[in-house]
Amino acid sequence: MDDKADEADNTEAISELRASLGDDAISTDDEDLRVHGYSEWSSINIDQLPVAVAYPKSTEEVSKIATVCYRYKIPMIPYSGGSSLEANFSAPYGGMSIDFAFMDNILALHEEDMDIVVQPSVPWMGLNEEIKGSGLFFPVDPGPSAKIGGMVGTSCSGTNAVRYGTMKDWVINLTVVLADGTVVKTRRRPRKTAAGYNLTGLFIGSEGTLGIVTEITLKLAVIPQETSVAVVTFPTIRDAAAAASKVLRKGVPVAAMEIMDDVQMRVINKTGNTDREWKEMPTMFFKFSGTKAGVQENIKLVKSIAKAHKGGDFIFASDADEQKKLWSARKEALWSMLALREEGHDVWSTDVAVPISRLPDIIEISKKEMDDLGLFASILGHVGDGNFHESILYNAKDPKERAAVEKCIHDMVDRAIEMEGTCTGEHGIGLGKKGSLVKELGLDTIGVMKSIKSALDPHWLLNPGKIMDFPG
Amino acid sequence: MDDKADEADNTEAISELRASLGDDAISTDDEDLRVHGYSEWSSINIDQLPVAVAYPKSTEEVSKIATVCYRYKIPMIPYSGGSSLEANFSAPYGGMSIDFAFMDNILALHEEDMDIVVQPSVPWMGLNEEIKGSGLFFPVDPGPSAKIGGMVGTSCSGTNAVRYGTMKDWVINLTVVLADGTVVKTRRRPRKTAAGYNLTGLFIGSEGTLGIVTEITLKLAVIPQETSVAVVTFPTIRDAAAAASKVLRKGVPVAAMEIMDDVQMRVINKTGNTDREWKEMPTMFFKFSGTKAGVQENIKLVKSIAKAHKGGDFIFASDADEQKKLWSARKEALWSMLALREEGHDVWSTDVAVPISRLPDIIEISKKEMDDLGLFASILGHVGDGNFHESILYNAKDPKERAAVEKCIHDMVDRAIEMEGTCTGEHGIGLGKKGSLVKELGLDTIGVMKSIKSALDPHWLLNPGKIMDFPG
Numbered sequence: 001m002d003d004k005a006d007e008a009d010n011t012e013a014i015s016e017l018r019a020s021l022g023d024d025a026i027s028t029d030d031e032d033l034r035v036h037g038y039s040e041w042s043s044i045n046i047d048q049l050p051v052a053v054a055y056p057k058s059t060e061e062v063s064k065i066a067t068v069c070y071r072y073k074i075p076m077i078p079y080s081g082g083s084s085l086e087a088n089f090s091a092p093y094g095g096m097s098i099d100f101a102f103m104d105n106i107l108a109l110h111e112e113d114m115d116i117v118v119q120p121s122v123p124w125m126g127l128n129e130e131i132k133g134s135g136l137f138f139p140v141d142p143g144p145s146a147k148i149g150g151m152v153g154t155s156c157s158g159t160n161a162v163r164y165g166t167m168k169d170w171v172i173n174l175t176v177v178l179a180d181g182t183v184v185k186t187r188r189r190p191r192k193t194a195a196g197y198n199l200t201g202l203f204i205g206s207e208g209t210l211g212i213v214t215e216i217t218l219k220l221a222v223i224p225q226e227t228s229v230a231v232v233t234f235p236t237i238r239d240a241a242a243a244a245s246k247v248l249r250k251g252v253p254v255a256a257m258e259i260m261d262d263v264q265m266r267v268i269n270k271t272g273n274t275d276r277e278w279k280e281m282p283t284m285f286f287k288f289s290g291t292k293a294g295v296q297e298n299i300k301l302v303k304s305i306a307k308a309h310k311g312g313d314f315i316f317a318s319d320a321d322e323q324k325k326l327w328s329a330r331k332e333a334l335w336s337m338l339a340l341r342e343e344g345h346d347v348w349s350t351d352v353a354v355p356i357s358r359l360p361d362i363i364e365i366s367k368k369e370m371d372d373l374g375l376f377a378s379i380l381g382h383v384g385d386g387n388f389h390e391s392i393l394y395n396a397k398d399p400k401e402r403a404a405v406e407k408c409i410h411d412m413v414d415r416a417i418e419m420e421g422t423c424t425g426e427h428g429i430g431l432g433k434k435g436s437l438v439k440e441l442g443l444d445t446i447g448v449m450k451s452i453k454s455a456l457d458p459h460w461l462l463n464p465g466k467i468m469d470f471p472g
Numbered sequence: 473m474d475d476k477a478d479e480a481d482n483t484e485a486i487s488e489l490r491a492s493l494g495d496d497a498i499s500t501d502d503e504d505l506r507v508h509g510y511s512e513w514s515s516i517n518i519d520q521l522p523v524a525v526a527y528p529k530s531t532e533e534v535s536k537i538a539t540v541c542y543r544y545k546i547p548m549i550p551y552s553g554g555s556s557l558e559a560n561f562s563a564p565y566g567g568m569s570i571d572f573a574f575m576d577n578i579l580a581l582h583e584e585d586m587d588i589v590v591q592p593s594v595p596w597m598g599l600n601e602e603i604k605g606s607g608l609f610f611p612v613d614p615g616p617s618a619k620i621g622g623m624v625g626t627s628c629s630g631t632n633a634v635r636y637g638t639m640k641d642w643v644i645n646l647t648v649v650l651a652d653g654t655v656v657k658t659r660r661r662p663r664k665t666a667a668g669y670n671l672t673g674l675f676i677g678s679e680g681t682l683g684i685v686t687e688i689t690l691k692l693a694v695i696p697q698e699t700s701v702a703v704v705t706f707p708t709i710r711d712a713a714a715a716a717s718k719v720l721r722k723g724v725p726v727a728a729m730e731i732m733d734d735v736q737m738r739v740i741n742k743t744g745n746t747d748r749e750w751k752e753m754p755t756m757f758f759k760f761s762g763t764k765a766g767v768q769e770n771i772k773l774v775k776s777i778a779k780a781h782k783g784g785d786f787i788f789a790s791d792a793d794e795q796k797k798l799w800s801a802r803k804e805a806l807w808s809m810l811a812l813r814e815e816g817h818d819v820w821s822t823d824v825a826v827p828i829s830r831l832p833d834i835i836e837i838s839k840k841e842m843d844d845l846g847l848f849a850s851i852l853g854h855v856g857d858g859n860f861h862e863s864i865l866y867n868a869k870d871p872k873e874r875a876a877v878e879k880c881i882h883d884m885v886d887r888a889i890e891m892e893g894t895c896t897g898e899h900g901i902g903l904g905k906k907g908s909l910v911k912e913l914g915l916d917t918i919g920v921m922k923s924i925k926s927a928l929d930p931h932w933l934l935n936p937g938k939i940m941d942f943p944g
Contacts, residue, residue: 112829155666189892190825192857194627201673222723251694353662357584385664420661445656455927
């Protein structure tokens with residue numbers, strides 16, 4: 001980044017792009033810049049904002065934007081849902097935010113092949129609404145406002161991961177604009193391939209640092225015949241985690257298995273999204289899906305395992321509507337937390353993942369340390385993957401409070417790494433976790449990543465400052 | 473490869489390595505070289521052999537070998553099961569074959585985490601035999617003699633892929649020796665991660681061209697309670713493929729779904745591996761697994777779909793023993809074909825994959841063209857993934873016959889690519905399919921692969937000549 005664009009370069013590039021793509025294609029409106037450089041639910045925010053926001057309408061326009069930015073050495077930062085949590089779309093070196101707002105179309109649905117071709121700003125929830133008549137759905141379910149482009153970038157997952165896997169299991173191919181504007185397609189459209197390097201899998205999770213994804217072919221799954229939701233309380237979070245572990249080891253094919261602590265249950269009660277008053281205790285949410293008989297069989301198995309681990313109050317959603325309410329309460333956990341935040345206060349929400357057997361240990365210790373902060377803080381987790389989240393409400397303007405929260409989070413992350421886990425199971429590294437990534441993988445492995453980065457983006461223009469810092 | 477090692481370099485490197493690792497560590501025995509450079513079931517063989525075979529006993533020894541080879545610019549070719557089909561371990565530029573024969577240990581089984589750490593020469597079948605007491609198994613099932621190292625290299629799969637996915641879905645982390653001898657580990661041991669680039673997924677399927685894998689952590693699955701096998705005949709291969717497509721679209725969770733043509737059924741009859749005399753007609757093999765009730769339910773569904781597609785003779789394996797025999801007949805299809813080969817004749821066995829809806833079309837046309845050759849030739853396929861194999865017995869020494877077979881195969885591969893498919897679903901590119909890969913992906917996408925290759929292996933020493941040719 002030695003020869004980074006200066007103000008004159010930025011101005012020239014912007015006017016060149018406006019001439020080529022139309023005046024509306026590039027915004028330098030202050031509020032627009034703020035929206036694209038700041039996030040109220042990010043663990044970290046910085047003062048620097050992008051210098052402009054581009055609104056391309058096609059892969060060709062993205063290619064033009066990249067060609068110009070490449071020539072002027074202007075950083076390029078892809079933006080879709082804006083719901084990431086580690087400042088993944090922040091602009092520490094200024095540059096051009098590339099917002100896919102106008103690239104939100106489903107381009108083709110191939111029902112018989114069970115796949116769909118979409119642009120980056122298609123929201124996963126909208127997608128599923130759109131195609132439900134086909135009997136198919138896209139099973140990766142991160143935060144409700146996430147869009148496919150960002151989901152590719154962070155290699156996200158969600159509650160369905162225990163059954164269906166993560167983003168990298170559901171992408172068939174990507175159309176990618178490289179740093180210099182070259183357009184490549186990683187694959188054709190076979191569901192399975194062993195032909196050459198797995199570029200699709202490399203771009204997924206690279207947080208826009210290797211290329212700008214403009215088109216995505218996703219695998220779809222068949223909507224299960226029958227779904228059911230059950231909720232069980234446990235005396236301690238350790239008991240709940242131990243029960244989860246047993247369910248996995250017994251091979252019960254749960255569709256999802258989520259843990260929420262007493263605080264999170266209080267949040268559900270407070271936001272009043274369900275008609276029920278929940279016990280404010282460690283609670284497991286199970287989702288079952290399959291055929292009628294299969295679902296009944298699995299519920300029976302889970303019930304007996306839960307009982308053996310001191311589980312009580314085994315409750316079923318009484319109907320489809322309650323199922324939906326229950327599950328959406330779980331899905332909106334972060335939003336519900338945010339709603340309870342005091343004026344001017346912040347949220348720090350982060351995730352780690354560990355080998356499954358270590359989950360009871362890390363949740364127990366981390367929960368205790370978090371409670372010791374004396375703040376409003378909760379744990380919830382995708383226990384089937386050894387993955388859990390902490391969310392802490394705090395006053396970032398109070399240096400002492402901020403330091404305490406920071407220490408608590410960092411200790412949890414270090415603990416996950418010591419347990420042979422990872423500093424993030426599904427949120428990505430962004431700006432926030434670069435130090436942890438070095439601790440997790442070591443400099444030689446990071447060195448391999450840097451070699452790949454430099455090979456594909458020699459001037460480090462693509463989302464610079466994320467995942468890794470520049471060499472030297 | 474301008475500054476490739478000459479004979480003197482090879483001699484010096486070999487004596488240096490013998491001094492460091494022991495005389496037995498490096499073999500230059502003629503028969504040993506032949507075994508490591510030639511394969512009787514490869515689609516292509518070349519005259520060049522490796523100049524030596526190294527037998528490392530640890531990751532440290534592999535690192536030493538790489539350090540010396542890197543210094544003398546000697547090609548390095550990893551070798552484990554030797555069962556690949558596209559000359560993936562051939563030695564077109566000579567060099568050092570690195571045989572993992574003495575690295576065949578299970579290093580750790582973590583039952584509670586449902587993972588296992590192994591060395592490259594652990595065979596997948598032996599692995600499953602070894603751990604069956606734990607109630608866990610490794611579900612990726614390629615040819616019976618395949619070993620984990622090679623399975624990582626080719627990103628293989630097998631009959632279980634329709635239910636469990638392919639190799640890249642089952643590897644947690646890899647220990648890799650880079651071209652210059654540096655040892656890296658791609659990940660720690662969480663089942664799920666979003667931390668940095670997916671190096672694990674990049675090394676899988678790179679056929680040893682980016683690094684030498686010396687240690688692999690694999691996910692394990694729980695052995696299903698109940699398994700069943702059923703066999704159905706169809707009047708035409710198109711009917712069979714159409715039934716398979718319907719089974720997928722209905723979301724029936726079959727454990728495997730394999731198609732075999734009339735010729736392949738004749739092979740089973742001839743090799744007499746099962747007690748039954750099979751109808752020599754297009755036949756589908758289904759595997760079901762899960763709970764007792766679930767299996768029964770799925771069998772019922774498949775039976776009704778098969779019937780609607782003119783399926784007849786719905787036969788169940790009567791007991792566990794027949795299940796095993798039936799399934800092993802399917803697994804040993806290639807070996808059975810080889811057993812029927814005339815003295816001095818060859819086999820060309822290759823695979824492609826297409827979007828599922830195109831499978832009936834491509835199988836029908838390809839089968840017709842293959843029959844027109846007038847040779848002994850069969851089709852079998854993992855229809856659940858849109859992936860199928862052709863195996864042709866022929867006389868490679870007859871130039872006219874060889875040309876006819878080559879044209880038939882190339883036409884099938886081109887057809888798969890035109891149908892938005894891939895030139896290989898699970899065998900990899902090796903030496904044999906480099907031209908097809910260019911047709912499939914285009915030069916810009918291959919360019920991205922070459923950039924990555926050059927970044928990690930600047931002298932193109934790792935398995936040179938595979939997947940892609942040197943730049944320029």
